[in-house]
Amino acid sequence: MAKTERPLVLFVCQGNICRSPIATALAADAAQRVGLDIEVASAGTSALIGDPAEPGALACIAELGLDIGAHRARQVTPEMIEGAIFVVAATAAQRDWLQRLVPERRDRIASFGDITSLGDIPDPWGRNSSEYRRVRALIEEGMPALMAAVRERHSAAKGAPSR
Numbered sequence: 001m002a003k004t005e006r007p008l009v010l011f012v013c014q015g016n017i018c019r020s021p022i023a024t025a026l027a028a029d030a031a032q033r034v035g036l037d038i039e040v041a042s043a044g045t046s047a048l049i050g051d052p053a054e055p056g057a058l059a060c061i062a063e064l065g066l067d068i069g070a071h072r073a074r075q076v077t078p079e080m081i082e083g084a085i086f087v088v089a090a091t092a093a094q095r096d097w098l099q100r101l102v103p104e105r106r107d108r109i110a111s112f113g114d115i116t117s118l119g120d121i122p123d124p125w126g127r128n129s130s131e132y133r134r135v136r137a138l139i140e141e142g143m144p145a146l147m148a149a150v151r152e153r154h155s156a157a158k159g160a161p162s163r
Contacts, residue, residue, distance in 0.1 A: 006039040007154050008083055012098060013090040016044030016073035018132070019121050020090065021053040023112075023139050025066045027150075030143045036151055041084075043076035045094055050074075056124060056132035063133075078102045081109070086153045088112060088146065091120040108153075115149045116142030 009027060013019035020042035028040045052058075053071045061068050081087055081102045087109040089095040095111035102109075113119045121138060124131040 006037055007085040007157055008039045008041060009150050009153075010076075010080055010084040010087045011040065011042040011090075012045060012076050012087060012094055013042070013121070014044055014046050014094065014123065015051075015125065016042055016047040016075075017051050017054045018057045018123060018125050019135060019139075020044065021068045021071045022057050022061060022132075022136055023088065023090070023121070024071075025061045025068050026064075026136070026139050026143060027146060029064070029066055030147050031150070034147055034151075036147060036154065038150060038154060041080070042071075043074050043080055045076060045097055047073045047075040054125060054132075056127070056129055059129060060132040060136045064136075076101075081105050084108060085157045086110070086150055088115065090123075093120075110149070112139075112142060112146075116145040118142050 011020040011023040024040045024042040031038050051073045053068045058068060089098055089111045092111045092113060095109055098109045099106040112121050118138060121135060124135045
């Protein structure tokens with residue numbers, strides 16, 4: 001499998017219509033601001049394949065001048081995990097599921113709480129706009145720790161011998 005030039009950071013939640021698209025947009029913006037050249041993507045453990053991001057997710061990201069309108073949900077695959085330098089699950093339970101899916105890559109998989117010490121990202125699906133904003137604020141609060149972890153993974157990946 002050919003490696004992409006830019007290392008991939010994969011965000012995973014359940015349906016891939018709320019938390020992981022929000023995290024992806026925030027991480028792409030944060031990476032650009034700190035000069036970290038990465039690719040970000042998202043997927044779900046039980047993805048609503050082909051569905052757009054939820055209106056609440058679209059709106060809370062648009063409030064920051066960002067756009068996830070082109071997002072379409074997709075199911076996480078072992079190949080996605082293989083191609084990522086880092087996989088960030090919204091919850092500890094999703095981290096565990098992903099580690100069972102690809103046990104040989106468990107070192108690449110962490111939960112948001114593992115990285116940030118802020119706990120799981122709650123699912124805002126079906127709730128009001130304030131819940132989407134609360135999720136966004138939680139992810140924003142954890143973004144410095146996430147970017148530091150990604151930078152560490154990126155540096156380690158660049159220093160690793162080619163296979």
